Amino acid sequence: xxxxxxxxxxxxxxxxxxxxxxxxxxxxxxxxxxxxxxxxxxxxxxxxxxxxxxxxxxxxxxxxxxxxxxxxxxxxxxxxxxxxxxxxxxxxxxxxxxxxxxxxxxxxxxxxxxxxxxxxxxxxxxxxxxxxxxxxxxxxxxxxxxxxxxxxxxxxxxxxxxxxxxxxxxxxxxxxxxxxxxxxxxxxxxxxxxxxxxxxxxxxxxxxxxxxxxxxxxxxxxxxxxxxxxxxxxxxxxxxxxxxxxxxxxxxxxxxxxxxxxxxxxxxxxxxxxxxxxxxxxxxxxxxxxxxxxxxxxxxxxxxxxxxxxxxxxxxxxxxxxxxxxxxxxxxxxxxxxxxxxx
Amino acid sequence: xxxxxxxxxxxxxxxxxxxxxxxxxxxxxxxxxxxxxxxxxxxxxxxxxxxxxxxxxxxxxxxxxxxxxxxxxxxxxxxxxxxxxxxxxxxxxxxxxxxxxxxxxxxxxxxxxxxxxxxxxxxxxxxxxxxxxxxxxxxxxxxxxxxxxxxxxxxxxxxxxxxxxxxxxxxxxxxxxxxxxxxxxxxxxxxxxxxxxxxxxxxxxxxxxxxxxxxxxxxxxxxxxxxxxxxxxxxxxxxxxxxxxxxxxxxxxxx
Amino acid sequence: xxxxxxxxxxxxxxxxxxxxxxxxxxxxxxxxxxxxxxxxxxxxxxxxxxxxxxxxxxxxxxxxxxxxxxxxxxxxxxxxxxxxxxxxxxxxxxxxxxxxxxxxxxxxxxxxxxxxxxxxxxxxxxxxxxxxxxxxxxxxxxxxxxxxxxxxxxxxxxxxxxxxxxxxxxxxxxxxxxxxxxxxxxxxxxxxxxxxxxxxxxxxxxxxxxxxxxxxxxxxxxxxxxxxxxxxxxxxxxxxxxxxxxxxxxxxxxxxxxxxxxxxxxxxxxxxxxxxxxxxxx
Numbered sequence: 001x002x003x004x005x006x007x008x009x010x011x012x013x014x015x016x017x018x019x020x021x022x023x024x025x026x027x028x029x030x031x032x033x034x035x036x037x038x039x040x041x042x043x044x045x046x047x048x049x050x051x052x053x054x055x056x057x058x059x060x061x062x063x064x065x066x067x068x069x070x071x072x073x074x075x076x077x078x079x080x081x082x083x084x085x086x087x088x089x090x091x092x093x094x095x096x097x098x099x100x101x102x103x104x105x106x107x108x109x110x111x112x113x114x115x116x117x118x119x120x121x122x123x124x125x126x127x128x129x130x131x132x133x134x135x136x137x138x139x140x141x142x143x144x145x146x147x148x149x150x151x152x153x154x155x156x157x158x159x160x161x162x163x164x165x166x167x168x169x170x171x172x173x174x175x176x177x178x179x180x181x182x183x184x185x186x187x188x189x190x191x192x193x194x195x196x197x198x199x200x201x202x203x204x205x206x207x208x209x210x211x212x213x214x215x216x217x218x219x220x221x222x223x224x225x226x227x228x229x230x231x232x233x234x235x236x237x238x239x240x241x242x243x244x245x246x247x248x249x250x251x252x253x254x255x256x257x258x259x260x261x262x263x264x265x266x267x268x269x270x271x272x273x274x275x276x277x278x279x280x281x282x283x284x285x286x287x288x289x290x291x292x293x294x295x296x297x298x299x300x301x302x303x304x305x306x307x308x309x310x311x312x313x314x315x316x317x318x319x320x321x322x323x324x325x326x327x328x329x330x331x332x333x334x335x336x337x338x339x340x341x342x343x
Numbered sequence: 344x345x346x347x348x349x350x351x352x353x354x355x356x357x358x359x360x361x362x363x364x365x366x367x368x369x370x371x372x373x374x375x376x377x378x379x380x381x382x383x384x385x386x387x388x389x390x391x392x393x394x395x396x397x398x399x400x401x402x403x404x405x406x407x408x409x410x411x412x413x414x415x416x417x418x419x420x421x422x423x424x425x426x427x428x429x430x431x432x433x434x435x436x437x438x439x440x441x442x443x444x445x446x447x448x449x450x451x452x453x454x455x456x457x458x459x460x461x462x463x464x465x466x467x468x469x470x471x472x473x474x475x476x477x478x479x480x481x482x483x484x485x486x487x488x489x490x491x492x493x494x495x496x497x498x499x500x501x502x503x504x505x506x507x508x509x510x511x512x513x514x515x516x517x518x519x520x521x522x523x524x525x526x527x528x529x530x531x532x533x534x535x536x537x538x539x540x541x542x543x544x545x546x547x548x549x550x551x552x553x554x555x556x557x558x559x560x561x562x563x564x565x566x567x568x569x570x571x572x573x574x575x576x577x578x579x580x581x582x583x584x585x586x587x588x589x590x591x592x593x594x595x596x597x598x
Numbered sequence: 599x600x601x602x603x604x605x606x607x608x609x610x611x612x613x614x615x616x617x618x619x620x621x622x623x624x625x626x627x628x629x630x631x632x633x634x635x636x637x638x639x640x641x642x643x644x645x646x647x648x649x650x651x652x653x654x655x656x657x658x659x660x661x662x663x664x665x666x667x668x669x670x671x672x673x674x675x676x677x678x679x680x681x682x683x684x685x686x687x688x689x690x691x692x693x694x695x696x697x698x699x700x701x702x703x704x705x706x707x708x709x710x711x712x713x714x715x716x717x718x719x720x721x722x723x724x725x726x727x728x729x730x731x732x733x734x735x736x737x738x739x740x741x742x743x744x745x746x747x748x749x750x751x752x753x754x755x756x757x758x759x760x761x762x763x764x765x766x767x768x769x770x771x772x773x774x775x776x777x778x779x780x781x782x783x784x785x786x787x788x789x790x791x792x793x794x795x796x797x798x799x800x801x802x803x804x805x806x807x808x809x810x811x812x813x814x815x816x817x818x819x820x821x822x823x824x825x826x827x828x829x830x831x832x833x834x835x836x837x838x839x840x841x842x843x844x845x846x847x848x849x850x851x852x853x854x855x856x857x858x859x860x861x862x863x864x865x866x867x868x869x870x871x872x873x874x875x876x877x878x879x880x
Contacts, residue, residue: 026551036397050398051551054562059840064547067455068462071551101363125807156740162826164841203743204826208564215722217742234375330633333842334655340829348682355758356681363714363754364703366724370717419613422606432607440860441618446801447859448622449815449835452852455845456621482757484808491804495797511602511697524742526766528694533749533762533808536704560707576706583705587698 007124008200024049028072031056033125035285042272048265056207059314065090065257073260074269079251080165080324082121083114091120092256098267101274104294109251112321121253122270123291125226125282128311128319129166129248132159132213132223143220146170146243150193154200159213159221162206164336165322166248167194173245181318182328191335200341213238226288229308239310240317249319251291295335364580371573376541388574398559398575405539405556408470412477413534419478420485420530425519427486428493429501453480454547461548468550476548480536480541488533492526493519627739629849639845646851656834656851663831666820667813674760674809677753677800682764682801687771697765704758712822715751718743719823743825751823756813760805767801811859831855 027034032055039050053072055061058081064070070076077085085091096102096118105123115121133143149158160167169179171190181187202218208228212218214235228240254273256266272278279295289309290296296304311319325332374383393396426432427439445453457476458468466472496519504514520527542557549555556575563572601764634640650656719723719741726738739865741747775797779789791851795802817832826833829852838848 024552028551036395053549053551053554054558055546056562057840059843060546062843063455063840066459067547069469070468081381089371162821201827202825204821215720217721330842330844333844334836336841337659337829337834337837338655340827340833341655341662349688352680353684353696356677359754360700360703360757363711366704366714366717367706367710370714384686408816418842419610426603426610430603430607432603434611438610438614440864441614441622443807443860443863444622444812445618446811447814447856449832449852449855451836451839452625452698452849453621456624457617457841459622459624460617465849475617479613487804487807488763488766491763491769491800494800495767495770511600515602525769529697529762529766532698532701533759536701536758539705540708542709557707557709560709564713572707572710574782576710580702581708583702587695587702 005228023047023265025262025269026051026053026072027074027076028053028070029057029074029076030054031276033076033252033286035282037285038278038281039097041278042269042306045272046265046268047133048268048281050269062174062299067106069257069259071261072110072257073257073262073266074122075257076252077121077255078322079253080271082253082324083254083324086115086120087147090149090258092258092260092263093119094122094256094270099274101271104274104276104279104292105297106291106293107293110130112251114321114323115253121255123251124254124272124273125286125288126249126251126291127214127223127224127226127288127309128242128250129161129224131243132209132228132243133239134213134216134219134237135239136237137219143241144244146174146245149200149220150174150197152200154220156200156202157218158197158201158221159203159205159209159218160205161209161222161224164332165325166206168332168335169248170222170243171197173247174242176245179246179324181324182325184328184331185326187335188333191339194335194339198342204316210234220319224288224335225308226286229306230287233272236340242311244318246318246320248322250322346475355571367573368577368580371510371570371577373569373573377489388524389578391571392574392578395487395571396397398571401554401559402556402575402579404553408474408477408555409535409538411474412481412538416478416481416485416534417527420482420534421489421520421523421527423482423486424490424493425515427490429495429498442483442486445479445485450480450541450543451547457544458547461537468548470550473545473549473553473555474522477541477545480544481537483532484533488530489523489526492523625849626853628846629853631846633842633844633846644846647846648854650847651851651854659829659831659834660855662828663814666748666752666830667810669749670756670761670813671751671806671810673749673804674756678757678760678764678805679802682761682768686765686768687773694713697762700761701758708755709818711754712751712819715747715754716822719747742823743826743827745824748820748824748828751819752816754811755816755819756809759808759812763804763808764798764801767798767804771797807863814855814859 013155025048028051029052033054034052039052042048043050055064058078061075061077062081062085065072065075082091099122102122109123109126110118131143131146131148165179168187168190171194172179172181172186175186175193177183177186177190203212203221205212209221209223210231213221213223213228213231223240225240226274228238230237254270256263256270260266273282274292276292276294276298279290279292283290283292283295283299284303287309296310307315369381371388372384372386373381374385374387375381423438423442427435453476457472457479461468461472500518501514504518509517540557542561545555546561547559548559560572560575563569630643630645632642632644632646679694685693688696690696716723720726721738722741723738724740725741726735728737730738771794775793776789779793810833815832815835817830817836820826820828820830820833829837835848835851838844838851847872
């Protein structure tokens with residue numbers, strides 16, 4: 001009995017002591033998207049204690065923030081969520097005077113339609129979605145288009161990303177439409193085409209697609225370029241291909257929640273991330289390309305020239321930035337459910 | 344033949360339970376970072392783990408919540424099942440239905456509605472919101488477990504005790520609890536397990552300064568199962584086995 | 599007269615009011631509002647979220663989940679009963695330790711254990727490696743990303759939830775009843791069916807409830823072990839809340855599901871009451 005009273009008060013003690021922290025920063029980020037070393041370095045240099053919480057998708061992050069602001073300061077939404085969250089007044093307008101390192105950013109990735117003045121978002125990492133093949137089983141140049149997936153010889157072999165936008169996006173590309181297309185007739189066409197693809201699909205997965213490709217549970221499918229870049233360290237046979245019909249580009253950005261409790265610390269953190277040495281470390285650790293020009297110059301030559309994460313301008317022309325398709329989401333969702341239930 | 348079956352069958356079940364656990368332990372020594380195939384022996388992940396104070400802190404949080412939630416849920420669940428069994432009171436049928444509704448309710452619904460509740464009453468997210476949510480999650484499970492045992496009790500015992508002058512409270516403490524002890528233990532263990540492992544509800548109701556283990560693991564496996572996690576699970580396993588053995592020895596000494 | 603009764607019932611009611619009834623009310627209210635792209639819900643009353651459920655796709659998903667949860671419960675019951683029976687009635691002084699050994703693996707994260715199951719079933723996993731090395735097969739078996747893998751994962755996850763209530767119940771079984779039956783000439787089979795099972799029925803029901811109900815809404819096991827090729831109720835509801843941002847629809851499906859489950863349990867309860875007036879279970 002006494003033991004429980006002790007345990008109880010011990011727990012209360014622990015819980016209240018954490019609230020006493022004033023110099024903190026609450027970051028809410030994609031799982032594993034900010035290297036531990038970067039966070040430790042930030043705390044060492046500024047003395048600010050960082051509380052890192054993680055989410056597994058833009059959607060779960062959005063759902064939680066919609067229901068309550070939850071006390072977070074910084075989040076890392078993808079570009080197509082920035083647009084939605086800005087419209088719904090969920091983000092803090094950033095004062096660029098507090099971010100002197102902003103000048104390090106690659107102008108090509110700035111002033112995009114989802115945030116034309118970059119008043120609400122600062123690019124963190126960017127990437128593309130493309131085709132992944134295991135070169136042990138495919139000759140070079142054998143697979144070049146999304147359309148190749150529909151070949152009957154790939155029965156029960158494909159690994160598809162588990163994201164509705166990614167899968168519908170690539171199908172829309174094979175039909176010659178934009179991956180951001182919201183016209184109901186086009187989406188229906190894509191749904192019918194995807195129905196034909198179903199027998200070829202072995203796995204839907206967005207989480208640990210790296211393990212699946214490394215262990216050869218799938219030898220062909222979709223993937224994110226940064227993940228595949230890291231995969232190559234453990235299994236060099238895994239290759240990333242930019243499809244001829246086109247592909248989606250997305251930019252994950254740092255953003256501050258409206259009325260964040262620790263605004264000054266947030267600015268300090270963002271400015272810290274924009275330093276070239278920090279940008280270099282993030283890019284190397286996470287595998288994706290950094291939007292920080294000064295950081296790119298610090299990367300080793302093979303990284304700078306790696307075609308997977310730094311495609312040349314010619315290839316990039318076929319890419320299209322992923323945008324919010326708000327009104328089409330329920331329709332896409334319904335078709336997705338129909339596909340999964342086999343209708 | 345019967346005696347052999349009595350030993351072989353449980354052994355099969357234990358094998359079934361422990362095979363994946365063995366895999367977890369073995370993989371914690373695996374030299375590969377993202378692969379699930381054996382590539383060589385190493386202690387690296389354990390050293391990584393000991394340097395990762397964050398992860399250890401998070402594990403401690405989960406243990407705290409687990410112990411407290413299980414205990415409170417068991418107490419509440421016992422009171423609930425005893426009341427449902429013994430007494431007639433206003434809204435008894437509703438309470439019955441409510442308990443089932445809570446077990447059926449998808450965790451994501453529970454999580455979001457609790458989050459909305461907390462927002463409305465302006466309770467800051469963190470330790471308390473998490474604890475209350477876990478207790479709410481566990482109570483129905485405890486109630487159902489204990490109720491299934493209490494229905495086999497003969498109500499005449501209570502009548503006899505009352506005739507002898509005992510109050511309801513002492514009946515509860517001196518008769519009911521000892522009678523139900525295995526069910527109480529089962530209920531506590533069930534709650535502890537549920538709490539240690541709960542991801543979805545916890546995701547929605549916890550705050551930035553109180554991260555718990557299942558959430559941490561859930562986000563870590565998004566990158567592929569880092570063997571560090573396997574190392575952590577192995578250690579947790581070892582610690583619990585140690586604690587249980589010590590408890591058993593202590594109990595034996597008492598007797 | 600009964601302060602204890604007042605306090606117990608009062609505490610229970612207080613707790614459930616705040617933490618169970620209010621959230622359920624919030625959900626019920628959400629289920630009759632209209633979804634809105636900007637603020638999640640707009641306060642316009644509508645029943646369309648419920649009428650939507652009656653379409654073909656949702657009903658198929660409901661049936662599939664039913665089937666999976668039902669198979670899982672049945673398999674758990676068949677596997678657990680002998681186990682719980684043997685352990686509960688053993689004379690060993692290590693009885694509670696044996697029980698604890700069942701539960702301990704479940705204090706490691708269920709997610710990690712599911713990944714461990716994947717490591718066992720994969721194309722390059724343990725089973726295939728052993729069978730290939732022994733020459734029994736020449737190509738790896740595709741065990742993972744199939745319906746059976748999902749079933750194995752489910753059963754593995756829910757087994758303790760069946761074992762513990764069964765144990766709690768069987769432990770109380772009075773051996774004298776069994777002896778009496780055998781003295782009267784019943785063979786082992788009849789004793790089992792006519793005496794033991796009815797006496798342990800509360801435990802069977804409790805275990806089935808604790809497995810079937812959560813199994814209806816689980817979702818990460820079909821995703822990890824089944825390759826996410828099927829959609830179950832859990833995935834559907836998650837979809838509504840997260841991807842479609844249609845909280846009212848998600849709430850409506852959840853409320854609908856809850857009502858069906860409660861109705862089922864109620865029907866069972868009424869029918870078992872009719873069979874035997876004094877038979878008390880949920």
